[in-house]
Amino acid sequence: VVPGGKTFRWRGKYLPNMNDRETLEVHLNVFENFNPRLPAEYVRSKYVFLANGSPVTQMKVLDQMTSPVLTVADTMDLWIEIQRDELTELFRRIDGLVLNDHEAKLLTDDENLVRAGHTIRKMGPRFVVIKKGEHGTMFFSEHETYVMPAFPTPDVVDPTGAGDSFAGGMMGYLAECDNFEPATLKKAMAYGTLVASFCVEDFSLDRFQAIERADVEKRMETYRRMLSF
Numbered sequence: 392v393v394p395g396g397k398t399f400r401w402r403g404k405y406l407p408n409m410n411d412r413e414t415l416e417v418h419l420n421v422f423e424n425f426n427p428r429l430p431a432e433y434v435r436s437k438y439v440f441l442a443n444g445s446p447v448t449q450m451k452v453l454d455q456m457t458s459p460v461l462t463v464a465d466t467m468d469l470w471i472e473i474q475r476d477e478l479t480e481l482f483r484r485i486d487g488l489v490l491n492d493h494e495a496k497l498l499t500d501d502e503n504l505v506r507a508g509h510t511i512r513k514m515g516p517r518f519v520v521i522k523k524g525e526h527g528t529m530f531f532s533e534h535e536t537y538v539m540p541a542f543p544t545p546d547v548v549d550p551t552g553a554g555d556s557f558a559g560g561m562m563g564y565l566a567e568c569d570n571f572e573p574a575t576l577k578k579a580m581a582y583g584t585l586v587a588s589f590c591v592e593d594f595s596l597d598r599f600q601a602i603e604r605a606d607v608e609k610r611m612e613t614y615r616r617m618l619s620f
Contacts (some may be wrong), residue, residue, distance in 0.1 A: 398423035405577055409494070409547050410524035417469055422448075429455045438566040440558060441485070446477040453484060461571050465558055469496050479587050481516035486571075491522045505530060505536070520561075520580065522554050528580060535573060539580050541590035542588035546587045551586040558601050560586030560607075585610050 397420035406410045425448055434455050441449040441464040442528075449464055455499070462485045470478055471494060481487065488511060492504055499507040504521055506533035511519045518532040525547075561583030567590040568575050585607055592598045 393421045397506070398422075407492075407511065408525075409550055410526075412550075414468065427452050437461070438562055439463070439570070440562045441465065442555065442558075444470075446470055446474055446481040450477070450481055450484065453481075455476055460501075460567070461565060462484050463489060463558070463562060465489050466494065468494050468497055468526070474619070479514060482511075484515055487518045487520065487559075488516040489520045489522065489554070490525070491554060495519075495521045505531075508536070522557060524550065524553070526605070528584065530576070530580060532573075539577075540611065540618070542585055543617075544588050544592060546592045548592055550591045552595070555591045556590035557583040557587040581611065581614060585614060588604070 397418070397422055399422040400416070400418040401414065402416040403412050403414045415596050422444065425444075426598055429452065431613060434457050436456065437458070437460045438464045439453070439456055439459045441452060442464065443465040446464075446466070452568050453459075453462065460593075462479060464485045464487070466488070473490060475498075480573055489500070490511075490572075495504060495511060496502055499510045500505045500555040501510065504523075510592075512533070518530065521529040523529065523541075525541050527538055529538050530536065561579045563586075564579040564582040565571050565575065571579075588601055588610065589598045589607070593601075
């Protein structure tokens with residue numbers, strides 16, 4: 392807590408399709424000079440997710456980790472535009488990157504997401520996940536490329552936080568399984584997709600307060616049937 396300081400603030404608007412957004416304002420506030428200091432129990436974490444923030448801050452967190460087995464980062468257009476060099480440095484230190492389609496195109500100056508995904512992977516991460524909102528996700532590694540559809544929910548209230556929810560669901564499943572073999576990664580992406588599908592059904596964290604793990608598993612069964620031939 393910074394007395395008298397203001398919290399990071401992002402203001403934007405969603406286009407009518409509820410998939411694309413336009414950033415109107417970004418105020419870093421106390422986040423601009425944030426110097427993270429992790430508790431002792433955190434630095435021993437095996438599965439590390441560097442949520443969206445300055446790549447400088449993300450690397451400060453990474454510097455404190457003692458023995459991570461998997462490190463995945465998120466980013467946004469702001470950092471691509473103003474801290475590209477630092478972002479490129481971060482890419483060489485992480486195992487995976489999660490970003491949306493607009494950010495992937497901005498980072499690579501390529502409208503073709505397949506090419507963009509592999510271009511980003513060659514910058515350092517072992518795998519790249521590109522989020523496409525209602526059109527699902529794309530996965531890229533040296534030996535695998537695949538897509539996963541979004542879960543078709545009719546109750547889209549607010550997509551804010553869906554990307555973070557996806558990453559949380561994915562990383563949570565990987566940590567639960569304590570491995571990130573290709574098959575586990577694919578299933579983790581499915582769980583991330585389903586967690587995100589709950590997020591968009593209400594504002595803030597409200598939907599998550601009304602569900603339990605059993606609700607996610609029930610939706611997983613529907614998702615499995617949807618993808619079976």
